[in-house]
Amino acid sequence: xxxxxxxxxxxxxxxxxxxxxxxxxxxxxxxxxxxxxxxxxxxxxxxxxxxxxxxxxxxxxxxxxxxxxxxxxxxxxxxxxxxxxxxxxxxxxxxxxxxxxxxxxxxxxxxxxxxxxxxxxxxxxxxxxxxxxxxxxxxxxxxxxxxxxxxxxxxxxxxxxxxxxxxxxxxxxxxxxxxxxxxxxxxxxxxxxxxxxxxxxxxxxxxxxxxxxxxxxxxxxxxxxxxxxxxxxxxxx
Amino acid sequence: xxxxxxxxxxxxxxxxxxxxxxxxxxxxxxxxxxxxxxxxxxxxxxxxxxxxxxxxxxxxxxxxxxxxxxxxxxxxxxxxxxxxxxxxxxxxxxxxxxxxxxxxxxxxxxxxxx
Numbered sequence: 338x339x340x341x342x343x344x345x346x347x348x349x350x351x352x353x354x355x356x357x358x359x360x361x362x363x364x365x366x367x368x369x370x371x372x373x374x375x376x377x378x379x380x381x382x383x384x385x386x387x388x389x390x391x392x393x394x395x396x397x398x399x400x401x402x403x404x405x406x407x408x409x410x411x412x413x414x415x416x417x418x419x420x421x422x423x424x425x426x427x428x429x430x431x432x433x434x435x436x437x438x439x440x441x442x443x444x445x446x447x448x449x450x451x452x453x454x455x456x457x458x459x460x461x462x463x464x465x466x467x468x469x470x471x472x473x474x475x476x477x478x479x480x481x482x483x484x485x486x487x488x489x490x491x492x493x494x495x496x497x498x499x500x501x502x503x504x505x506x507x508x509x510x511x512x513x514x515x516x517x518x519x520x521x522x523x524x525x526x527x528x529x530x531x532x533x534x535x536x537x538x539x540x541x542x543x544x545x546x547x548x549x550x551x552x553x554x555x556x557x558x559x560x561x562x563x564x565x566x567x568x569x570x571x572x573x574x
Numbered sequence: 575x576x577x578x579x580x581x582x583x584x585x586x587x588x589x590x591x592x593x594x595x596x597x598x599x600x601x602x603x604x605x606x607x608x609x610x611x612x613x614x615x616x617x618x619x620x621x622x623x624x625x626x627x628x629x630x631x632x633x634x635x636x637x638x639x640x641x642x643x644x645x646x647x648x649x650x651x652x653x654x655x656x657x658x659x660x661x662x663x664x665x666x667x668x669x670x671x672x673x674x675x676x677x678x679x680x681x682x683x684x685x686x687x688x
Binding site for chain 1: 584585587588589592593596597600601602603604607608618620623626627630634635636637638639651654655662663668669674675676679681682684
């Protein structure tokens with residue numbers, strides 16, 4: 338007996354409603370657009386940190402190329418979620434595109450950690466329901482926040498710190514999952530270098546490139562060391 | 575009201591670009607890497623890149639949200655940032671941690687405490 342999709346998604350409900358509302362309030366108070374654009378973005382974009390970053394990009398009237406790069410980079414972690422679900426989504430048919438579209442941090446963590454039965458068809462159906470329910474909570478949160486922010490006036494100066502707080506939380510979560518501090522130091526150092534030598538609009542992409550380069554070099558060194566050890570083993574053994 | 579969105583060329587193209595970039599990150603592995611899932615380089619990047627990117631985003635945006643002139647020297651953002659870390663290690667509740675940093679930051683900025 339496996340728990341129903343609804344029961345599995347309850348923690349996400351309690352997380353997505355307030356976080357979606359935070360985005361909606363931010364959207365409606367910081368920008369001069371109609372409030373219902375907030376839930377519309379929840380339907381079309383469906384990315385928490387991405388949508389919150391989008392508010393500051395919209396407010397700054399950022400160039401579209403910069404928007405694309407910023408969004409891609411911020412959401413680049415999704416690349417690695419897909420990599421570990423390639424097999425699981427095989428044979429999902431018409432549902433596959435939506436399962437891929439709805440792959441947020443939280444949905445990923447549910448889909449990869451829940452217990453599974455032998456019935457593949459049944460499990461894909463549950464995956465689909467989990468993904469759809471999570472997005473529903475998110476869109477409802479965005480709508481409620483957008484409407485509240487639009488109709489209730491309050492001083493929202495500084496509310497954009499929610500994005501930084503979210504990044505700090507995600508960094509700690511990554512550290513807890515990984516048990517290593519090396520990538521955190523690498524990221525922090527790359528940020529420091531990029532901020533020291535690059536103008537503000539290019540700092541993010543510059544720091545990402547430094548990080549990727551260091552990881553690539555590190556991978557090559559590991560691989561070469563491994564290859565040397567192996568050839569050493571065969572000559573001595 | 576729906577016409578607004580279509581009349582506002584910048585907003586509608588902004589949303590289109592945002593949708594495209596976000597969906598690209600989700601579908602690229604399924605399009606290009608279906609055969610290379612087990613490649614050690616992919617695994618190496620998958621292991622370390624997300625954590626490093628999160629850390630650099632936190633640092634870059636924290637620096638931008640702070641006032642670095644005397645006598646503040648960044649404390650207006652560093653103190654709320656430290657609160658997020660402390661509360662998250664204490665309770666590990668994302669929303670609580672976010673509120674624990676955002677509310678003090680708002681109070682500091684609005685009251686001009688520094």
